[in-house]
Amino acid sequence: MTTVRDVGLSFFVGDTLEEMGPLYKPQQSRIVLPEDSGDITVLLSQPYLGADDDLGRELLRHFLDNYSYCKAREHRLILIHQAVRLASVTAYPRFAEAIYGFLKRNGILLVCEFSARSLNVVDSLKFGRLAGIEEIYRCLISSQKVIRL
DSSP states (O other), X not given: OOXXXXXXXXXXXXXXXXXXXXXXXXXXXXXXXXXXXXXXXXXXXXXXXXXXSHHHHHHHHHHHHHHTTSOOSEEEEEEOGGGGGGGOTTTOHHHHHHHHHHHHTTOEEEEEHHHHHXXXXXXXXXXXXXXXXXXXXXXXXXXXXXXXX
């Protein structure tokens, strides 16, 4: 009789529990992007990916580091809601280098003016350009790809 056991996201198979070996070994995937991915816009509403903890903030920082290297004709980042705080060096200083690198590699950073004013962070913004809801709407509607994180 074959026994299958689920351990987290890995499945093990064997005739007895003592013989169980991995059914699937996780490997790092390789993604090859096309030469021209068109226009890509990332809409970010929170200053983290997944959960609001150190890991979530570190994941977002790594995403921003790598996003500007994509082979898109134009890559934009739109910050709304709590994510507008990322454009302020004082709120999230660890993101400053990632955002500066994104802008240096011709990334376009739009910061929702309504969110920034509502959170009282307009005076502390160091990166990007304030954009109204209409401009954000036009940017999203005209992009070939929109990713919401």
